[in-house]
Amino acid sequence: MAHIALDEKEISPIAKSPDVSTTASSEGGTKPKATCLQQHFSEESRNFQGSALKKTTRLLSNFIPLGTGRPHTELYPWTSSDANWPTSLNKPSGPEDRARVPSIYTLANALTYGTALGAPSLVQFLTEHMKSIHAPPYQDWAVCLTCGSTSALDIIFRTFTDRGDVILAEKYSYPGFIESSALAGVDIQPVDLDGQGLSPHKLGQILDQWNTLERPKPKVLYTIPSGQNPTGVTQSQERRRAIYEIAERHGLIIIEDDPYYFIQLGPNTASGGSNLESVSRQLVPSYISIDKSGRVIRLDSTSKILAPGLRAGWVTASQQVIDKYAAYHDLTTVSVSGLSQFVLHDLFNLQWGQEGFSTWLQALSLKYTQRRDITVAACHSFLPSDICSFAIPDHGMFLWVSIDLRMHPMYAAEGQMVQEWCSQVEDRILTLGLANGVQVTKGSLFFTERSSGEAELFFRLTFAAAKEQDLTEGVRIFANAVKTEFDCRGSV
């Protein structure tokens, strides 16, 4: 059985969490318990239990983590070998081309109340970054820091949706989005996707045929255009233009949630030249870069390209949207943590500059490409090709493995479209994997509708979280779990 090494455990505070409620109550055996407040909860919160995905990671302890999109420490620009972090922060591991932007963000700035938009020096850096990479083709766009894209999604739901609304999204999507929409009381209208991502054809159909008498037409499309979570697919330039045209025609706002944009994976070298092989290319144009009318709200996050513990990202949109966003900051977190801003200011303005940031992103992409290649090679070696299939992603950190249920020995007898049986197969593979030392993520967590409706199961594998040398072993254990389920369990 495979165990992860010590430094892996270090970055998993969840696993070691003491039972805090026990801590509090341990001295109180004779005290009464709190009265139940169920009737006090609001409509929004009454049945709200938090993130199911996050709950799965709470169970994590000694496994190769192929499940959670939590980049391994070696992928952060700050070195973790040095235990006294404050000093180590003085020497980020990136290139040292000092930018011209002066240091106008001091410790005193970091420690006092900050502004809703973010420290001016940081906002300026990110505005220049947006200008040079995306150059939104309208006048009044602006940038505001976010406390991460999860938080941004929550604020965007509050800004643009009322309970009972419908929002458009890829059929398989990020659980944080799915759960946020449930919390907001908003239904998701799934849109099919294929090897090139969200289908403009299907999107157009849905909107053209919408019965507005039954339900108001959706006014928001949520999409993850690059290295889509969970499918790993990246929309082509043509796709994006076609989808933007539909948005123009139907008055849609586009939420472009794009944390994997800069994790560009080169051509796959490990797979034996199969036709699944992806090609190297330039950065695809983002939605905001083709946004003539200011209908795109672009979310960038530092979580996948710097470090998720910062709880920092940025939103770019029209000034009116940014004003609203900043207003929400005033009454929620007020600002991004001053310390996170300080560290980002230090990295961007004092250490890296725009050039250094690019260099970092390129180096990071290379590391992810290596990790993907190792994972893909292991998948080719170990996954039973008659049962499992997957596309090789050219962005991001996810591999979406489809499992053909028709190959299951019990399929004819039990499997045909029986939701419960499918879930049982999914659970058994997951559990068997865990028992043997690998954690992967169940595809059903990403379903925007209850069932995929097809005779297939999915698992999402990530090559971001494990140590590079554990990836192959992780895939092998997962493949064995699939094989066992399809050989033996079926005939039990």
Next chain:
Amino acid sequence: MAHIALDEKEISPIAKSPDVSTTASSEGGTKPKATCLQQHFSEESRNFQGSALKKTTRLLSNFIPLGTGRPHTELYPWTSSDANWPTSLNKPSGPEDRARVPSIYTLANALTYGTALGAPSLVQFLTEHMKSIHAPPYQDWAVCLTCGSTSALDIIFRTFTDRGDVILAEKYSYPGFIESSALAGVDIQPVDLDGQGLSPHKLGQILDQWNTLERPKPKVLYTIPSGQNPTGVTQSQERRRAIYEIAERHGLIIIEDDPYYFIQLGPNTASGGSNLESVSRQLVPSYISIDKSGRVIRLDSTSKILAPGLRAGWVTASQQVIDKYAAYHDLTTVSVSGLSQFVLHDLFNLQWGQEGFSTWLQALSLKYTQRRDITVAACHSFLPSDICSFAIPDHGMFLWVSIDLRMHPMYAAEGQMVQEWCSQVEDRILTLGLANGVQVTKGSLFFTERSSGEAELFFRLTFAAAKEQDLTEGVRIFANAVKTEFDCRGSV
């Protein structure tokens, strides 16, 4: 005219903010402007403009800040003289009694996704702190970190209120609360307060006489029990018990928003022994310390006792409430910034321990006592005593100056209860103060109902934000503004 010194400006990033929208649009004179999205905004957000209080501070530049409750840098435990913050963080200025809690929160922990509750080592420290100071008298209480109390209030509104609900609160209250309730679509039912804080008599009356046929009875009381914002009043022990009994009788949840609890001000020594003089006393029992049934949600913040830039605090309540709270974290900020947590862990567990934390709070209280005494002495010297009155606070950082409008030369002719005239007088005093170099906060920002209903105006003065040596001058300028308004302006 008084100017604040350079280090004051340093902690005011707001004042120096470049016009970011200009930055973005400067290159785009020929580009179109974004389409108006007004019809896309939700019911909640449509008319939402953010915090009016925060907007007033945005105008700030070269003034003695007696307006905003933003502690001066000298009140933080980290030294700001050292510009390279990361290293300076290694030597907090507090006492150095190292605690027994081992360091189990590393840089790697800080940089990766954290848990909704907070780093176990921090939650444990705060749980012990709560146990030793407040010892909630029921079993299943727990602690969760917050991204500050403003954020906690927002989550609590979402957890406990639906649009159209009514929430009880002091007649004058924290603008963040007032604005959050407006955002949540919740009406505030004001409760009168006197020199001992919120009146249990009035509270009982309101609830006993509530017409439930007209509107569902409020189920939540929001109160700021110590050094109330804005009045500076602290509820006596008897008050708290009486109010808690009413909460029990009427099934109310109590939101105890208590950021000033530990800023205990000693007996006032500067004022000439007037009967306004406060008395020194032990910490008053908090609501949660008398909470037999788990109906109190207590909010603590690091903003006023450590540093607001951390965006960190903690909520203590029954396990069921904490579970809900953590669920909101999952889908909003995910966790408090890892760097803020790291710094707090370092301070609490490695540098201070429980003892050292207490020592810090005592030392801080002493500094605030000095600042209060200087301010009170200046008020006694400069404020016209026939027009202005105030109580000397024994907690917190605010002085609530009441101005008797009946003394205004124009009162008989124009003033009697005419809301607009009152606002004009208030604005003129504010503007005159600013013109001469002092910033104070208008009392009307704290009104939970449109008018105070009496022939008085209020200004809130804080002794937290200015440099100690500027306090007297600030009060003098303010007093002159009042005198000018009451002498000359009236006869213009």
